Amino acid sequence: MITPHKIPVEELMASLQNDQAGASVLFAGIVRNQNKGKQVSWLEYEAFKPLAEKMIHHIEEEAKSTFDLIAAICVHRVGKLSIGDTAVVVITLAMHRREAYEANQFIIDKVKHEVPIWKKEYWIDGTYAWGHNCNCQLPHKDLQEFLLHHQ
């Protein structure tokens, strides 16, 4: 899900409550005040919402079947975010912690690398830069393969 509003983390957790779940993992991506040695003033996220929501749904479903999850949800915020704001939340529920942890990382990695969402960092010196996930970006061919299998 893509939202311009503050992500209601506690409400999401409550909505997923399930008596079969022995493990619940919550990942929250937070806006930090520095990146690559530069002071960040604020961030702006942009998304191609129709396709981004479709791809996030596919990733959630893939994670559920791959890791035998009870539930999975990912919510990404767009618009202007301040330091300390939550940009993305992934919640996974499983019978056991291992699946919940692994699935959670699977989801956030795919969302970061593959879903059409973009980050613009505004620096404290008044300049800005479009974000790159270059430290961990999948090779382009991997992206193509993923996209071809998720249409």
Added chain:
Amino acid sequence: MEIEITVHVFAVLKEYFQEKFEMKIPTETSCTSLLELLGKQQPRAKGLLGKCRIASEEAILDDGATFSQNDTIYIIPPSSGG
């Protein structure tokens, strides 16, 4: 023979192109060749365009896909969410 399409760009591509514009292209232009055409229009964006994909509202299009008259398409730069 040519067709006219509507092109939307996102994120860093807006540094090089208008957010939305009309474009006349030869019929049978593929996604790959459309990115090359855009690279000729804006040579500074050529490297970036080589990492982009083209999508409809429903799906990422195959590299060899072609377009129809009045299609609306979206140029997708590399993701940087999270």
